[in-house]
Amino acid sequence: MNRKTLVLPAVAGLLAPLLAACGGSEDARAITVGTTDQFIVTEDAPAPLDPAYAYDTGAWNILRQTVQTLLHVPRGGGEPVPEAAQTCGFSDKASESYRCTLRSGLTFADGTPITAEDVKFSIERVLKIKSDNGTAALLSNIDTIETQGTDGIVFHLKTPDATFPYKLSTPVAGILSKDKYAADKLRDGFDVDGSGPYTMKVEHEGDKATRFVFTKNPAYKGDITLRNDKVELRPFADSDAMGAALEHDDIDMMARSLSQKQIKDLTETPKEKIRVTEVPGLEIRYLGFNTEAPSVEQKAVRQAMAAVVDRGALVNLVYGPTAEPLYSLIPSSITGHATPFFDEYGEPDPARAAKILKDAGVKTPVKVTLNYTTDHYGAETAKEFEALKNQLVASELFDAKVQGAEWSTFRTAQKRGDYAVYGLGWFPDYPDPDNYIAPFLDSGNFLNTPYVNETVREKLIPRSRRQADRNAASPVYAQIQKIIAKDVPVLPLWQGKQYVAARDDLNGVEYALNTSSDLLLWELGRGTA
Known part of the structure; x- marks a missing residue:
């Protein structure tokens, strides 16, 4: 079914000023992005989206939308900057002690306040579970974690590590709620709860996820600016099926992964209303x-x-x-x-x-x-x-x-x-x-x-x-x-190299996939802005 027949009446009134500026009520529909990543719950991997286990690009692309970290890498790259934190930095010249202060009024999506204890719990949980996926290795240089009041947290490292701020910007260091995640075991299934820019609902057939729906989190406080209110991520069996969906306007963008033939065809013989963009890649x-x-x-x-x-x-x-x-x-x-x-x-x-x-x-x-x-x-x-x-x-x-x-x-x-x-x-x-x-x-x-x-x-x-x-x-x-x-x-x-292909009414495409192949869905918008 062509998505242009789908309307979201509940949010249409709220979006009216934006729609008038960007060119029509059709823009109210959710932006839909295709991926060839597959998300499957198995006996050996029952918790593919738990930050203590997840360690592949597809899973991290889900978590980055929903789970907040103390820092994040800004648009265009560079050193990490505060996200859930207000400030962060080494407090010694040896790069062995790293202190962060949380933003004021930070809460999980359900309204529960976030404190330094939640940060401590989340990272100690990763180290305690120590899954066989290698995830905990990113944080294994942490010796102890000290909380200072409700908003201060200090990481004491075993050895100096100038790369530690980058590690705190990855989903493995995502801030989780004790009410939703056990301290000593993984959370099975596809559910994810956090304080990130979106909340998420997932559709699945049996053990296989078929659609992720990200909706703007009204409780979010952080460094990210959202350019949309709703994005869907839809897995496809292969790049050909994903490409056909883009051509028929069933999706707005395909990111991971275009085939070499698709890139060649779209570059040499462009299709009407579809454009291909090369973005920096480090794969x-x-x-x-x-x-x-x-x-x-x-x-x-x-x-x-x-x-x-x-x-x-x-x-x-x-x-x-x-x-x-x-x-x-x-x-x-x-x-x-x-x-x-x-x-x-x-x-x-x-x-x-x-x-x-x-x-x-x-x-x-x-x-x-x-x-x-x-x-x-x-x-x-x-x-x-x-x-x-x-x-x-x-x-x-x-x-x-x-x-x-x-x-x-x-x-x-x-x-x-x-x-x-x-x-x-x-x-x-x-x-x-x-x-x-x-x-x-x-x-x-x-x-x-x-x-x-x-x-x-x-x-x-x-x-x-x-x-x-x-x-x-x-x-x-x-x-x-x-x-x-x-x-x-x-x-x-x-x-x-990395390429994305998108409908020509979608903007922000060049920022939506960074050098680490992270999908930054909040960068996408409609119209000419």
Whole structure:
């Protein structure tokens, strides 16, 4: 059904002045955004939207609309600024003590006052639950939390950490109500309650969410300015279905994830009343390894794969101009970027890979299975992994095959260690080199990897965090990246660009998706404003 037949009479009168300015009563309908992210409750992941568990872009895009944090990254990027807080800052030169004062009159959406105790409860809850999703690792450097009156809170850190304000701006540090969330267990299902700019209702069919409806929270007090009163987020099975909905005016915008073909078609042959916008992006894709799995436990096998993979050919075949080869975990636009994998292995060289394997006494061909998720990163993922398999097989050093699984199954199996080789993407929690290193190599990491390098974990990561001037940390990140290139616990492949497509009566599109792929739905509006 075309959404233009849907009217919201209850709010039409309230919006009349705005509608007159923006061009007609039709603007009263909710803005609808499409996504290919899937939201499923499973036995292994019964609480996909609990801040103590959620650690993927799709889930965080729900939480950012509904759960408030002490700080947030402002439009256009930069250092975090106060959101639920009135003020925040380090109270010592060593970056070990961080103090915030809450805004006056802050309440949850149901009207319950928010105090410093609620902040303390919420963050201690994450650390106590310590889910296997790696979420708690972002806050694991907190030693103690001290409240000062009803509105003051001090975080005492174990070691200096100049990146701590960024971590407080992520949904893992969302402020929750003791009445809605238990202190020692996850909240199952899709319900989310907080003090963010919107309240949320979810529609679902069985264990799968089919629509999220965000309505302006009248109790909200914070740094965000809402340009709409209601937004819907609608999951689609794939980018083609999402694109058809946009073309038929059933949705206003599609964000995550457009296929390479859609981007090409919309750019070269624009459709009437639809425009495509490129926005800055910091996504990376990589292969991860279970370094205890028999097929890849020998470092030589992983090094040989690094010497064989042709990133340029992969990108050209599958992604075209929407991606570029990556020779580091840290993308080119982030401080600390280098090219350690190119420096170590150079251009793809099967002869060199063969020597690496021979010198290590590894019999060839090495049997490997490349595991990928079929429904989380876009339509091209299957083609990408088929291309990777073909490159490995063509070297005559590997007997490779591919295996796909839905995200709900894939992620659980990956964390459990079922896969020797697997493909993942990373959208940064915050735009700092630390967030391209610690989630893969620090304790309690996102990958749940058995790989441990004590020098990186105990010395280099803490040293990098002492630098308030992040440019000054670059030499430390260069050391870390050289170690990664030699040990190959992960193999970076490419970094991508971001695109959104929207109806031409929607504005604010260029601000609605930031470099970390966070959806900022409050930026969207109708008309020419």
